[in-house]
Amino acid sequence: MLVYILRRLLNVVIMLVVVSMVTFGIFFMVPKITGSDPALLYAGRTTDKVAIEGIRKKMGLDKPITTQYGLFLKGVVAGRDYDAGPDTTHCPAPCFGYSFKNEQPVWQDLKDKVPVTLSLASGASILWLLGGVATGVISALRRRTLLDRATMITALAGVSLPIYFTGLVSSAIFVYSLGWLDTINYPDGGLASDPGGWLNAMILPWITLAFLFAATYARLTRATMLEILGEDYIRTARAKGLTESVVIRKHALRSTLTPIITVFGLDLGALLGGAVLTETTFSLPGLGKAAVDAISTGDLPVIMGVTMIAAFFVVMANLVVDLLYAVVDPRVRLT
Amino acid sequence: MTDNSTPQEATSASLQKKPSVPVQSTGPVGVPEQERDRPEAFLAVRDLKVHFPTDDGIVKSVDGLSFNLERGKTLGIVGESGSGKSVTSLAVMGLHRTGQARSRPDISGEIWLDGEELLGSSADHVRKLRGRKMSMIFQDPLSAMHPYYSVGAQIVEAYRQHHDVDKKTARKRAIDMLDRVGIPEPGKRVDAYPHEFSGGMRQRAMIAMSLVNNPELLIADEPTTALDVTVQAQILDLIRDLQKEFGSAVIMITHDLGVVAEMADDLLVMYGGRCVERGTAEEVFYEPRHPYTWGLLTSMPRIDKEETERLVPVKGSPPSLINIPSGCAFNPRCPYADIPKGGITRTTRPELQQVSGNHFSACHMSQEERTRIWTEEIAPKL
Amino acid sequence: MSEKSVADTAIPKQSSDSPEPLLRVENLVKHFPIKKGLLQRQVAAVKAVDGLSFDVRPGETLGVVGESGCGKSTMGRLITRLLEPTGGRVEFQGKDITHLGVSAMRPMRRDVQMIFQDPYSSLNPRHTVGTIVSAPFKLQGVNPEGGVKKEVQRLLSLVGLNPEHYNRYPHEFSGGQRQRIGIARALALKPKLVVADEPVSALDVSIQAQVVNLLDDLQDELGLTYVIIAHDLSVIRHVSDRIAVMYLGKIVELADRKSLYSAPMHPYTKALMSAVPVPDPRRRGVKSERILLKGDVPSPISPPSGCRFHTRCWKATEVCKTKEPELIALKPGQQVACHHPENAPDQVPGESVLAEARESIELAAPAVEAEAAEAAGEAAVAEAEVPEDRPQESTEQ
Secondary structure: OHHHHHHHHHHHHHHHHHHHHHHHHHHHHHHHHHOOOHHHHHHOOOOOHHHHHHHHHHOOOOOOHHHHHHHHHHHHHHOEEEEEOOEEEEEOOOOOOEOOOOOOEHHHHHOOOHHHHHHHHHHHHHHHHHHHHHHHHHHHHOOOOHHHHHHHHHHHHHHHOOHHHHHHHHHHHHHHHOOOOOOOOOOOOOOOOOHHHHHHHHHHHHHHHHHHHHHHHHHHHHHHHHHHHOOHHHHHHHHOOOOHHHHHHHHHHHHHHHHHHHHHHHHHHHHHOOOHHHHHHOOOOOHHHHHHHHHHHOOHHHHHHHHHHHHHHHHHHHHHHHHHHHHHOHHHOOO | OOOOOOHHHOOOHHHHOOOOOOOOOOOOOOOOHHHOOOOOOOEEEEEEEEEEEEOOEEEEEEEEEEEEEOOOOEEEEEOOOOOOHHHHHHHHHOHHHOOOHHHOOEEEEEEEEOOEEOOOOOHHHHHHHEOOOEEEEOOOHHHHOOOOOOHHHHHHHHHHHHOOOOHHHHHHHHHHHHHHOOOOOHHHHOOOOHHHOOHHHHHHHHHHHHHOOOOOEEEEEOOOOOOOHHHHHHHHHHHHHHHHHHOOEEEEEEOOHHHHHHHOOEEEEEEOOEEEEEEEHHHHHHOOOOHHHHHHHHHOOOOOOOOOOOOOOOOOOOOOOOOOOOOOOOHHHOOOOOOOOOOOOOOOOOOOEEEEOOEEEOOOOOHHHHHHHHHHHHHHHO | OOHHHHHHOOOOOOOOOOOOOOEEEEEEEEEEEEEEOOOOEEEEEEEEEEEEEEEEOOOOEEEEEOOOOOOHHHHHHHHOOOOOOOEEEEEEOOEEOOOOOHHHHHHHHOOEEEEOOOOOOOOOOOOOHHHHHHHHHHHHOOOOOOOHHHHHHHHHHHOOOOHHHHHOOHHHOOHHHHHHHHHHHHHOOOOOEEEEEOOOOOOOHHHHHHHHHHHHHHHHHHOOEEEEEEOOHHHHHHHOOEEEEEEOOEEEEEEEHHHHHHOOOOHHHHHHHHHOOOOOHHHOOOOOOOEEEOOOOOOOOOOOOOOOOOOOOOOOEHHHHHOOOOOEEEEOOEEEOOOOOOOOOOOOOOOOEOHHHHOOEEEOOOOOOHHHHHHHHHHHHHHHHOOOOOOHHHHOO
């Protein structure tokens, strides 16, 4: 078991290093392809050659690429000093460099956005997990009934309707038409400063995002459950005289959850890196929105930062899934 | 079931009514008329029909099956895949009434267990009998045990379902059972998972689980088919010992004539959802009176015979259960189909007729004809 | 590791009057590595096949029998070169094919064909029977006389299928018919050697006999040589001329059918045969020769030292634990790897049976051998594993 965990952790580290290489590569290559110069981008409107040269030196852009990557990696892990003679700037870890736009360290900028995405993803995931699995199970148990068909058609709609559609429609209904909710406006301090405002801002994004995912989960749960119900060990459980509810809860559901955990981990990891469409639709200041803004302005350091954070979440989610898997399925423990 | 319903039209609705009126018209089976009401036998199955409605038509998996079984005795049910033998066992266990309402078959007939009719009883009542009064061993113990729960936990669950005891007592009982079925170090192995057991050990654990509540009826559905021959011998031995110890009635379902010859007191040969021959093991092995039974005996290679003459297989393939011939299901494969049957047409279904004592077979050929064929043509080849 | 033991187990040459073997296998070894730990180092190996030597003569049927995990299927895949051996040598018609690559094997594939156990999964459900049976022609670039279609139809009728069914799909056939399709495919290129891995075990009894007879007829008609791998001793007895009994990656006994079944020499062979249920109810009470092995086959990852059967053998002595017995001919046409064979003189006389060996089986009295009489008594005592409440009479038969 220990070896298993160690091996997984090693995998995590390798994955993250690979991701950092790729993102750094993009940072290095993109300006070259577009024919611009990072130093120039940092400089903004200045065209003073000396100032640009100073920036180049300060940011270490004159060093060979391997050294630059080393410095970059050191910055992410331990922080980094941008040193140009008397003018030394310290960029604390995790340092993804400075934004081209506001010349703030990227992390300064992003760290306020992480909680927004975190609130969105965790709230929605709880909703869709409960809703999706419950609907899937009921659907499987009432297979080929009207209820089953209705649920599955709703699920199909959930999968196929884009979030900017459901999002806008739901805002139109609940905020503007019925007036049940205030205009969505994420409070600056988040949950801590204004719980009411926070909830008001999150509730529609949660539901619309959860609807989208719940649909997939309902279908997956239904299909898995039906397969599991045909297993020999379910017949054995019934042959023991167990009540149907025990058979379903204790025997069928536990097996059904295994594939769902896998998908859930991946989905949650991906969402934590920023739910781009949802955040844009509801104007939530999360990582996804930051990424979109950064892309539209070509703010490479921010893009790198978001990418690294997203990758971190995906890899960690995968780790958690793998460990959970070993807990759920005793057959995994040996490897 | 009401008198006017023809056997084929019996529907699940007939399950609701407790059949108490003796049925005159459906009396093919060799159970004497006076026994019809409440049978003496420990287990009595009467005119059991299990029909699955499918898009292609009704699959008549079991179509009018009757047999008796006493405590302490073993009934072997022999047949090929699709003959209805496993479906029969699931019906006796009441397992066809569990699960999805939509995929349940239509069942009719009577199943009497210890003086109690099961098909007419409530599903919950039958559930309470399952695992306690009657229990089952399945073919593949790896897929028949839940992979996520320890062997001990699964035995404990079976025990506590029917006994109001705490976990510790149940665990002790589980260890005792594992010990009883010959699992070494039961105190340690009780916490192992099914995948950590070998095939033979798993089947032992499965047996421990089925017997944990001292059932009076044990149904073993191909219990050794997935096992190696030396392990098979161990398991058969174990089942025999346990049966002696607990005095249970055993139904042994198998396609292996060797296994039934070792285990069974009585034999029932199934073909196309119906019984074609039944009697004591000796009668069926040494004086069989049905061409299908002959076919099974002649097509089987034998380890105990010096001469390795050519095998005589049954021609053709087992019938599709959707379109079973209206007459004898074996007719298309029967080598004696062309022998004149005294005016009986091919569409007439042969009913079980007494050969002697409790030996019955269902064939249109005359007794004399069949005795002649057996003694002159078949027996010398064996 | 097995350099030494491999050298030890080399069989003496076959008697000189036998023809040149079609297939010769020497010291065949296949180990599957097990990798573990952070660096995925190889920590052990499954010794699936661990030093096999035998010949297959033209026109004969060699039956290979053993329990699951004895390596018989691996052996089949090695001699057809679906797997590459870890060690040893496979010669087909005098040509070394042990390490031939895919392209070098291609011409060989015409002569060596395989029939698989499961007629359901070994045929592509999306291809018609015609496509399946004609595949070998396309792969080998062979153009049979009269065209592919005519040849396929000839093959179909050869195996007892209707040639008109050329355009049907596998699911339209029953299990037995599908196995016939598999056989037709195997025979398409007129192979010399056919290796059949459990050819009938997935089939119903009445269908089994049809396929067994078909294999028989085809052998007579086409002069085929078979290696038939099966776990069913009755089927093996029926189809084979010679039989190899395998246990944990080794051949423990290799003999012609008559000798093997009438006077098995290896205790394992004997136990295996006595475990087969006999379809004869009257013999139920008589089982005078019933040997009930206890426990399971040990793991092929770390097989027992010396004779691999010694942990379950009722005749095991000290020498069995330490010295691996060689496969030697104790009688013309009967080779056995045992220090204390049945039905033959003891190879290492004067050894006393180990105490634990006596408990290794449950003997149904009356005992098998004079020396085992005592063991029988012991075996009954060994039933102490059973709780006391068990009635004594259950020591049965």
